[in-house]
Amino acid sequence: MFWEDHVSGWAGDPAAPRRLVCVIDGEDEHERLAGSAWGATRVADHGWEASPERRMVLTGTRDELLSRALGRGYGTRSQRWSMQMGLLNCDARWVMRRPDPAWEGLAALHRRHGAYNVSCTARGGPAAELPARRLYETDTGAHADIEEHMGSPPPRVADPPRNPGGDGMLSLPEHSSRAEGVMAGICAEIPLGFTPELLQAARYHDWAKSHPRFQDALLAGSGAPRDVHWAKRRPRIRLELDGFYHELVGGCAVSCTGRFPDIVAYLVMVHHGRFHAGVPRVEDELPATPLGGGIEEPGIGFLMEPARWDAISRRLYGRHGPFILLYLEALLRAADMRAG
Template sequence: MSYCEFFKQCTGFYPYPWQEHFSTWSGQSIAVVSAPTGAGKEFGAVIPWLYSHKMSIPTTTRLVYALPTRSLVEQVYENTRQVVTASGLPINVYCLKGGFIEHGFEQDLTQPAILIGTQDQLLSRALNRGFGVSWGQRPLHCAALTNDCRWVLDEIQLTGVAYSTLVQLYKHWQELGTFGQTQLCLMSATFDDRPLEGLEVERFELDAADLAHSGLAAKVARAKPVFKAAVKGVEDIAALVEAKHLPESLSLVVVNTVERAREIGKLLSNLTPLVIHSRFLGIDREKLQQKLKSYQGVIVATQVVEAGVDLDADLLITELCPWSSFVQRCGRSGRNRTHNAVQIHWLDYQQWQPLPYKAPECEATRDRLLKLPDASLHNLAQIPLPKLDLPSYQLTTRDVETFFCTHHKNRKTTYTVSHYVRDPTAFTVSVVWSIEPPERLPHQKFTCPVPTNELKDFYKSCGVKHLVWGEDTWEQKEPEHGDVVWLPLAAGGYSQERGWTANPNDKRQAYSLEVEPKYNDPPFPYALPLGTHLQDTEAALREVIPYLQMLEIPELLVEELCRCARWHDWGKAHQVWQAYAQAQGELLAKSTHYGSPMQMKGYRHELASAIAAAHQGASFLSQYLIAAHHGKVRDSLMPANRNERFNVKVLRGVELGTHLPSVEIAGVETLPAVELTISGKAGNWEKQLNNLLREYGLFRLIYLEALIRNADIKASQYREEKAKHGNSN
């Protein structure tokens, strides 16, 4: 099947010339796609990757599509799911945005997948500091987003610091190495090339053939008259909307702050406007998103509608903003229909603060608009771009290696990735309201993004109790950007209609919560023998050897991984763990009923497994991969809890000098009885890990971790599926 025919199968129409040209990109260099709103960047980026999988052309296993706003993610996610269904390919599409995070992609890195999410959710995961992800699970997410991936960053002019961070991260992927290719595509209607200096770039732009295309030319040339509207305050804006809005049409008002959006919404109560901003619970925002489809009436919104949201307004009223943002706002009017008349009114003010933007940026836009009678895509493309003040933070090798490490509460400082993935005005925490703190971390759809400083001011002024999710439980501490924070439902501060208000009198009704699955030792359908599980885990890893060979992982390393899989739960043979599993005679890997975790006194079976492997002559790589298979024991053997004193005789709950009994793996080997002792100092672990990082690079090493963890998950799933069908053998 030709690419053009496949494109038509997926979309119902043939590609534009530039989209067909882009399908030839090999991924060896950075792709820069410069095309106006409505030129089909989304399909142009997704379908070539799908076509490669359709035709078995070598490409990456995962496509990662990063966007600046949640609303844009929702649209691209739904469109991509439809395209994948039409393609006939068995590929899963996952959504990752504040308020809605889909899991599963991290549990099998060998299966093709598309990840669509906001820049902060995806980049924080690529830096091993995934927002809203428990510490033990973060390495899995990092592995999935830093090896064998094609990254697409769309609407880069709206992504702020994320643009520079992703380019720097791309350089680290190239220099430190990954398994499989790691590719980068950047797309926007407006571009600033400065972060790309010194890098090999391949450009894709509209040319004469595109402008001669009847469908695309109609979008590019359609007129959008522009008018200046002098206003003094929100009352004038509301009056302008009432004067210009036509019944049974769509009018869009875009302002720069949540407060102004709310105020205008109140003044237009007679028109029952839809007020949209980013400070809603995910479950409430989903309802708003549904209302947007085929909506007629007045929408009052903040910047959340700027990028790619499929609105086609007849009337656009907008505050001054940076030029790139204005171009995006124009894209929400006269977007799809080409026959209707549209108008754009920009608000000329004298005394308002342009926050969150800088005054010179807005003034530069004003100067351009005074000379612009028509904001057609063609006219906008002719206007030189202002020199952007691109935010950027240097991302050094030391930084990414620090993020590779486990979070230790006993360290004097903690590294945050917030300033690498989002602008300071967007520094938020995720707030959940409930009568009692949920048992585990809630799904993000049940949380609301709230500016970190606003939340601190709220609970301090009201004397409200709050808790912050730590490594495995809720803690009493000050929240940092990206944290999940619990507030009692009675604390208020949230309105179901208006979102986050910081008013304690606004109280949402109680809502049902879903929490993250309990990854450690959930009850199993039946008592699973330890030897059986070890054999299953090795078998699960051997199943993906052809895939590992495609990644050019050496044969000797593959065999070492298989042995790690076979030995990974050896430490469960210890009497402490077997008592916890309430085993009766036979050594178990899974139990139908577990005792209290307290009785294990912090015993980490994976560290005991690694110590036993060391006694069998296993390399430190094997020891590390075995110890890391729950994400709890990775870069240090020091206590994770700052209140726990270090005991050289008890490491992560493993009492040195105790024994593991022999373990029979039927038809494979018998693991001998082992005394759990460590030669040298526990601090040697960190030194040896530094040697591994130099040998393999952090991205490859974290990927190898994930392969063992994936095999463990698949082995358990295999037995669970057999149990469902009445077969436990």
């Protein structure tokens, strides 16, 4: 009855975190949880990260779960490490049969750096709730208490539909509009006080795909018209980009416009799970680019020095802490995944 009691208590608590993370000892325990009314998803399965607003039961062994929570996902591609780390350290209630030194260390990091709505229950005792960190609505420093936003959590939702990729090409304006639309839906379910910044990041996350190097790689061997900026190609092909990272160039461009909060540029920069720690010197330019929704960015040339980006990222980590930034990154990446 150990797992049944915990699932029942979590399911009956509308204020409980969205993810019930169950540290299991073996496959038989997963099957028992999967047979409950809520079902269960293995943390090693692909795709659960795309539904951050959904209430779900996640299962995994100690190694599977703690390695992901500590940013080194066992058996996971490195690009997914930060996304899973954000979702397992925020809006999550962990359940384990016995105390674990690794969890104690992780909980100490939560207390030191701030984490949103995370707790742990060991041996069936009461959840050791960590205080919710006060979040900044914007980089201006206005606060928003998480408890105020989460007073009435949304009901459980079904698996969210993905925009079908299909075959052919997806334009940059269409993909950007889709991503912003999905992001708006996620923010409606998880109102964290960062909605404007997340919507801007969703709209601009692939801005640098308009770069000629990306367009040439994407359109290689394709008969698609060259007077359109494209974002996706189906079926996927291996892009020969020779060290060009659109998220790096896009994050620098967003920052250098001077029109967006630093956190928007940061989220654009990290939305493929890279460039959390530092960036090289980036001097480049982007052509005039339609991004959908009536937005057309004029051509821009820019220069980002490593020291400048280091100062930006240090301010963000000092203000929000790593776990909140990882969580916001996970929300943006979920919107990108579901936008086709």
